Amino acid sequence: MARHSVLQAFYVSKVWRDFRMTLILERGLRCEHCGEMVTVAKELTAHHEIELTPDNVHDHMISLNPKLVKLVHHRCHNVIHGRFGAKRGRSVYLVYGPPLAGKKTFVTEQMMRGDLVVDMDRLFEAVSFQPSYDKPDNLLSNVMGVHNLLLDNVKTRMGKWGNAWVIGGYADKFKRERTADMIGAELVFIDASQDECLARLEADSMRMHYVSDWRGYICKWFEQYQA
Template sequence: MVLTIINKQYYIISKHITLSGVSFFMRIEQGSEGMKIVVVYGAPMSGKTTYVRNAMTEYDLVFDYDALTHAMTSTKYQQHNDNAHTLVMSMRDKMIDHAKQSDNGVLYIVTTFLSYKLMSEIETHFNTQYKRMDTSLDECKKRIHDSDRPNKEHVMQVIHEWYGKYIYNKKLTDSDELSRKSKALYNSKDWENIKAMAFERDNHLCQICLRKNRNTKANLVHHIIYVKSDYEKALDLDNLMCVCSACHNKIHSKDEKEVFAGEEKQKNVRVIKV
């Protein structure tokens, strides 16, 4: 039996088995959209929480990973905690199941990156929308500078990761001139100086391993927004991250999903086997 969804209606092709053989018939019904799921994603300081707060009604629910983790631990905002992560992910699964079985209201899921796991869980839900915050990189940087966050340097790295993933690194350019400029950059004293500043800021530790509570010595400085995406950010300390060789290779490999989250998948027509 195959369920095809087109324009939020579903068409069920059923089969009826008789003694003389197999006969087929079609039953057409209006699909129940159920509770709407709205995934609000964007860089830190892009206004996700404010957007949801202004959009919510009394019948709506919100899942905010950072807010929930911060509320149940003594860790800094957006600091990973294994115990809290497991519990909060379980809460998200329960809330998504609730949304699939409910008939009204909206479940807002606030997240920075779109993960493959999240999208696979909501892919079969008939009434799912994505809202990407369009706040500029400069505005997010200004907001974090003006905030009282205790871990500004880490948040600044995540801001650049987000814009690198969804905006800048999608537009790689290459030319002989850029290659010459890049080669000159990596051989310059300015690069050696800014690289030393990055190592000192990050305590010579791989920042990606650190998020997984592993202390690994960093031996490379990575441009979060690539030089081939925006050369003007090549000597921006906020755009640099100290990493180990293993994590650096993952970032630049086809298996990038193990380090950063997956791409948003949008389909106008979906066929689901039931």
């Protein structure tokens, strides 16, 4: 197995998931890096003080040793590892992938309060006053206007935000890279297969009445996507 898949297999194993849940039950819903409380267990990630590798993952004195594992926020975990601009000051990310891939969840986990987030769906909600699954077509040019203004703010680094996160489908490689260049962003791909996205759509009761629209958005993304 490749390096990635050995570790992947460990993280999805029952023994690891049970170990993590036991730690959470014993220690409570608190980040051991910053000390803040969290509301749900999924806000905590388990950090190994000795980094897991394919060579040590099966050594339970390392991989399943409570003394060597800390429960921390996803964002504190990034600070610990120096990821996503945590040590480099202000950064800009363009987060792209198919509809329902989990882009918003990813940004929610990685961002900090005071970051700027530019998301078409949320901007649509803000100006249409409709729920997130209902997007009146006639407002598209106004939503694009606000979106482009915010992209321009990011490009010129206008404002006092921490990091900036631009969320979108960006299936078209040329458009994606041009936008990333323009705003000075690092590209972050949120990967999910067409089947996974469609399965999430079927399971989402909120989008029930708009299922055919959303199926269309998903299929269109995969038709247009260029890696």
